[in-house]
Amino acid sequence: MSYDLTNFKHGLEELHVSLTDEQIAQFLQYYEMLVEKNKVMNLTGITEFEEVIQKHFLDSLSLIRVIPNLADQNLKIIDLGTGAGFPGLPLKIAFPNLEITLMDSLNKRINFLNEVIAALGLQGVTAVHGRAEEMAANAAHRQQYDLCVSRAVSNLAVLTEYCLPFVAKGGVFVSYKSADSDAEIQEAKKAISILGGNLGEIDKFELPDSDLGRALVCIKKVKDTPKKYPRKAGTPAKLPLK
Numbered sequence: 001m002s003y004d005l006t007n008f009k010h011g012l013e014e015l016h017v018s019l020t021d022e023q024i025a026q027f028l029q030y031y032e033m034l035v036e037k038n039k040v041m042n043l044t045g046i047t048e049f050e051e052v053i054q055k056h057f058l059d060s061l062s063l064i065r066v067i068p069n070l071a072d073q074n075l076k077i078i079d080l081g082t083g084a085g086f087p088g089l090p091l092k093i094a095f096p097n098l099e100i101t102l103m104d105s106l107n108k109r110i111n112f113l114n115e116v117i118a119a120l121g122l123q124g125v126t127a128v129h130g131r132a133e134e135m136a137a138n139a140a141h142r143q144q145y146d147l148c149v150s151r152a153v154s155n156l157a158v159l160t161e162y163c164l165p166f167v168a169k170g171g172v173f174v175s176y177k178s179a180d181s182d183a184e185i186q187e188a189k190k191a192i193s194i195l196g197g198n199l200g201e202i203d204k205f206e207l208p209d210s211d212l213g214r215a216l217v218c219i220k221k222v223k224d225t226p227k228k229y230p231r232k233a234g235t236p237a238k239l240p241l242k
Helices: 006-015 021-038 049-065 088-094 107-120 156-166 182-187 189-194
Strands: 076-080 099-104 125-129 145-150 167-178 197-206 213-221
Touching: 006 049, 021 049, 021 088, 021 107, 049 088, 049 167, 049 197, 049 213, 076 088, 076 156, 088 099, 088 107, 088 125, 099 107, 107 125, 145 156, 156 167, 156 182, 156 189, 156 213, 182 189, 189 197
Parallel strands: 076 099, 076 145, 099 125, 145 167
Antiparallel strands: 167 213, 197 213
16 A cells, blocks of 8 residues: 655654654554554554554654654663553664563553564564563563653553553653643652652653644652552552552
């Protein structure tokens, strides 16, 4: 199939991301695999090409706004609750130097991600089936990553409890949020502190060629997360840290 790449290329320019023809072809193949698999399992409610480009691909790559030197560092990144691979797979396609772990609790999604990784010939990216509560206690993952990213929709206090234990001291957790998340961010400050973090930059912007407001919330890991966190499954959502 042929696609109109005008908006994709314009969005990439706005983000100052340069892609080769091969990388653009990988994005298109990823899109086609996503739409095809979505016919038999629920991966995304967004399937129209321009919307996927904007709300999945460009949104994922917007991380470069707060971590501007992605192309120049061999960062070790975990994408928690990756779902259909966002933001981790677009980041891997655009910045092959990154070492990325995609983690999700649903094995069917992991199987799909492995199909995409194989089809696109990606190296240095691993899809892992597991729940954050369990995997964060595993020495192979706990405090082993320079960066944790998540587009999961959970409350920020809950997300921070799941995500920050994976981040090494000096690293960063970046949560992808909607622009109207100010109250949620304020309410999460106590949890962030308890878990060893400091609230850093909050970058608010609109996705290219849209009025869709987004916020990248950066939480710096300044000290070790106490061993008792994250708490067992369900507890962080029922009893958020305050």
